[in-house]
Amino acid sequence: MSYLKNSAAWRVLFLIASGLVMSCGFHLRGSFELPADLTPVYVQPGTAISAALMERLRNSQIALTDQPATAAFSVRIVNEERQSRIVAVDRDGKALAYELSYRVQCEAQRRDGQVLLPLQTITVVRMFDDNPDVAVLGKQLESDLIYRDLIADVADSLLLRLRAALMVKTTTPSQSH
Structure with missing residues (x-):
């Protein structure tokens, strides 16, 4: 292993490993790429999901616009909903666990009206244990x-x-008649 002490050997090893990772299609979580003809992007503002989407697109160096007319395509948030329900109670009827859910209905389409993503609903759910020893603010x-x-x-x-x-x-492939 003395040959790996050489900094040039480390560089070569790093370059080979990086090349292998990139060639397998690996992308960092949250990174996103778009064809040049699909930028800039308009994301309908005003919701928590809009802010998260815009942050991820900015972090991926995707051009955004606040004018739908200048966007190559638009993401429209139709509905955003948070829900909480009790899923477990103790013998006194006090809540012990909750189910928190977040649901979004959205769609995306090009400026010319071509649908990229038809209207769909995305729902995620998590359990939340209610610890009686924790203050309400916590x-x-x-x-x-x-x-x-x-x-x-x-x-x-x-x-x-x-x-x-x-x-x-x-x-x-495009179909031509």
Whole structure:
């Protein structure tokens, strides 16, 4: 292993490993690529999921616009909903566990009206144990953190669905008559 002490050998090993990882199609979580003809992107603002989507697109160096008319395609958030329900109680009827859910209905289409992603619903659910020893403020903070994770999961899922739809649209041969 003395040959790996040489910094040049480490560099070569790193380059080979990087090349292998890149060639297998690996992408960092949350990263997203678009064909040049599909930028800039308009994401309908005003919801938590919109903010998460825009953050992920910015982090992937995707151009965004706040004008739908100038966008190559638009993501429209039709509905966003948070729900909480009790799933376990103790013998006194006090809540012991909750189910938190976050649901988004959305669609995406090109400026010319071509549907990239038809209207669909994405729902994620998590369990939340209610610890009676924790103050109400701590429970609310934990609930808010769980919802933030749920929103991030939906944003990632939406981008994965959009990526898959774009791959299908670009690899499907056009039919001419």
